[in-house]
Amino acid sequence: MAASTASSLASLLKNSTLEDHEQILEACNKTLKTSNSDVEAQHVKAVALLKLDRYEEAVKFIQGAGDNLRRAAALEYAYALYKTGRLQEAVEASSQLQERGARHVEAQARYRLEDALKTLEIYERLRSQGSGNEELDLRVNRSAIDAQAQWLGVAESKSIRKTAREDLEAFETAYNAACGSIARGEYAQAEILLKRAKEICKHSDELTDQQRREELLPISVQQLFVLLCLGKSTEAEEVAREIKAEEALDASTRKVAQNNLLLTSSTDNPFLAYKVFHTTPKIPSEDKLFSYQDIPLKSNKTTLDLQAYKFDGLTAPTSKPARQYRPLSLAPDDLLSSCAQATARAKNETSKGAIRRILPMLEREPNSIGTIITLVQLYVLCGDSTSAVELLESCLKRLEESTAEDEQDIRFNPVLVSILISLYKHRGQRAHIKQELAKAASHWRTRSNPPASLLSAAGVSLLESHNEEDIKTASEIFAKLREQQPHDKATAAGYVASHVNAEDSQDRLDTDKLTAVGDLIRDVDVTAIENAGIPQSSNALAIAQLGTSRKRGAPNGVESKQKRIRKSRLPKDYDENKKPDPERWLPMKDRSYYRPPKGKKKSKRGGETQGGVVNEDLNVDAKPAATTVATASAGNKKKKGKGKK
Template sequence: MATKEQQIETLYKELAQSSADYDDEKSLKLCDDLIKLGQDTLALQCKVITLIRLDRYHDALQLIARKFRDSSIDFSFEKLYCYYRTSQWQQAFDLLATVKQTHANDQAVLFLEAQLYYSQDKYQEALDVYGKLIQQVDPQDPIYEEVKANILAAKSGLAQTQPVSMDEPMVNQPSYELSYNMASLLLAQGDYEQAIDFLIAAREQCTERLREQGVSQGEIDEELAIMTTQLAYAYQIQGQVDRAKETYQDIVASKVHNVAVNAVVANNLVSLQGTKDLFDSAKKLKTASAKDADAKLQKYQKRIVRMNDALLQMHMNKHANCKDMVQSLLDQYPDMDDLYVLMAAVTHQQTQKYDTAIAELKAHGERHPTSLAVVFATIQLELLAAQAHQALQTLEAYLEGQPDKQYRAGIVALRVWLYEHTGQADRAMQVLETASNHWQSSSDEHPPTSILKQTAQFKLKTGRFAEATRDFEKLVKADPTDAQALAGLIAAYAETQPDKAKQYSDALPPIVPATALDVDALETVVPGVKKGYVKKSSDKQVAKQVAKKKKRAPLLPKEYDASNQPDPERWLPKQERSDYKPKKGSKKSGSQGVALEGGGIGLTGSARIAGAAPQDIPAEPPMEVQEEKKPAPAKSNQKNKKAAKKKGKNKW
């Protein structure tokens, strides 16, 4: 039988092997066996590390608190890591302040400090710490690539709120983590095409590496789900709605266990659905805002989910709930302009009054005079309320406090439009000229082509043909293929130099002849009026459509025989039919013993019962043959009449 020392030696060898093989369950059992043999200190240290590797952070903290409370062994870093993984932020930062006093430049402490800042959305502080750390790490060290990936992740988070520089060089053979974080940064900066390329490369690198490591397909799918979700988001931002929706549905069908991925997918599907199927959107947002998902999402992601939930409440006409949610968000993000715009939208939808919503926006604009989003929302509501002069005053008041923004292309275009619609064409022209002079004199800024075209067109419209000609000449010189600028130049030359107009007209692209163009129909079309409003010319005889009669199958009796035709006289009264035969009645005779005068019973003259002398009977003239009259119908009582009527109802 082996001695105690031999058993301990054997157990430590097995522990070393199981630790190298990442068989942490076996390592935990071996640690317990060593503790039973009296090897408390070293075995307990191994057990703490094993519990951390098994993600049992609470158990590790409890073990440290029980066994190493008064020990000289320093478990500060292990405790700091456990606090970080269990989201005990206050305890983590308190312990970090203590640890930094003795380990200020320790790489592990710096790495964990940066991770703590990142988890709290303090991206600039995280970048500062990573900047110190990257200077200490050897580029050949495997951790160097991980630090680079984390720097890109911190920059992508910071880019959600402010511009970020792209001064971080890529390594020669980037890992899939590095490619993914680079894609996230490009997405935040609006470079969607390049971001998609990096995401596709990250998916390929991830699949290849994990297969080489012998990872199961299920675990590979879990890792790919993060990159696939980001890829679907890139498609969605680009406007490829169907492709994005299909990609999201594939992720849902794969049934990944990453709660953060499921929350992001649910939220993005809700934004794709818009105002359709609101109850399904409510179910999805319930998933996205669940407690376990909320613990995994970044701060800006939580804000987006809650804003979408508030929007959903507004679309479902739950105005009180929406206002409560918006107010709760305003308590956390008082400088977020979108929330004030959303609050005004709810007010307008609830009251159907522009003035109330405009008053709310102007009240916020007074507290935050630099908010361009609030100013534009106010102008939009004033224009919807047909208050163009008030909209112009709102814009001018904003530009008085922000003069550096008056030369932005969008603001210049809006000012010109408002001046034109309020009947101030001279002021509109003045704004265009001032902006053009500013852009031409500035070395950093160049006038947008659209604004230059707008200026030239406005001059042409107001009769300033010479100035319009000069502007269009500059545009054509800058881009000879610009057909719109060329057409404007020809129109300007037509007023000042017709010969040049004819010369330049040859450079216009040919007009493609229309194969089937109804000129008469085009002339009758009134712009901006529905087609049904246009009256048709009276010279055209429009044939009236004869309403088609619906053919209906004849109603026949049950025992109808087609071979036996019905009687054509069936509609006539019985007495008027050709086959009518009256009933034989008793003939009316004289009284018994009465004979005709002039003869006996047989009219032979042989018997003279009365004894009267015979008289000569004159011959009667021949009677005319008269048409036999049809007998009149016999009288019938009321019952017979009703019966006859009932019988007459059956045409057969």
């Protein structure tokens, strides 16, 4: 009986077409009713369920059928796990298989898990084994992984390739190249690539009208974002009229499209914007957004919540142990959550009262970096930059004294370092800027993939010094950056400047990479600059004009008499033949011939001269702290003596 059912199923499969999967599924169900352990019928049913896009049913069926079917349909099972959003299980199932199709499933699952580097290795292995008719698919997937690696910030500068001619041949590769340009902040190039992708997609003969509309929608959504970043509002409105978010097949594309359309609308009512933003349905788990898409949408949602005065939902209390022992983190989700809670606690205000409402929150959660950043911003808005610096320096000092390596990385994170440097610039503390950059550079120099922007800023700061040790450190920094970014002109310029006294043939090669001086000054009119004279500030010009208007100039040919100085205004020991000290206006410590005192007088005489250099570490702008008045009982009061004031 089983043999006859198997033969009938085989004949049915032989005579079936690719469009009658329902008929195949019905025949498999009939066969399994008579022989529920028939592995071949189970395998055919699993494939039919996948063809019908019933992935959840396929997973449940394969799991319930037993180990025999799971071994026979291992690839189908891994693919069904991938389509249902169970990505980690799909990776584990596909990585145990040796066939080529399993490598594609594993690569796609790791791509959704944002494991870009491992995914790149898989596709490189597939291309080395021979692509055959998969050449275009592998090229498209590879370009998508390149863009994702740049979005995540894990791509090495050496591995970032420039847009090639082959990227402009298909709309998929042109679109992925545009996404890579957006990740690097090159919006002008991204605009050109998106236009190219749009034109190729519109005139493609391989797509039906329905497929063409489906492919054009994400391209237009991305194009709208780029135009908004470039400030081309008129062109952005034209593209926005082409987008119909409700036609998107997946919920993630619909959500991103609705967000970008909301940015182009002229809605001044925050409550209406809040309603429009939440019109799209919830995104299912199998179609979740990438982190670099999800975080901006969460930020927009939080902003709309604050504008709509939804404070209660943002300040929902958490458990006391969770608040006290929450680990330090600079993850975007944690920063966004803590900043939103602090802003909601302040009720969208920027006054000193808002600061007083947030300070108890910082006492409960001293490890909340987002709360500290919010308080620093409020202090600056209130004009109290001293308190802002003290708050951030105390946090960084606590991190610097820690022995944990992850906390050391947080201490010298480019975000916190740049905030502190901005505060120092605001206060004019240039020495502190140099010290902070030098410490950050010494921390990151030993790492494999240090932040290039931070090292470059530290190298430039050290080059301004006349100390040989600082110049040596700057040369080491730019040498490391040169290995990391061999084609970057700013790095090449820093390398040449730091090795200006060294006789190295490599310097000549780096000099050739820089723009020639003649090209830089080609449009400069030297004659006009010489005729313009020395540039003066507006105040100096106003004073000069005021002086000429009040005083009458001496007639031509008449020598002006030298003004006689009264003896009463001259010093007692004044000698006309003796040249006065040119440094007499400088404080004693700043004069070239000053020598610091030795012995016991060294600690007494330092820094007490009125008019000397102000120590930047002193908080001269700080306001006196409020003192706590202790109340005592009447019996503890000390009587005041008579006759005393």
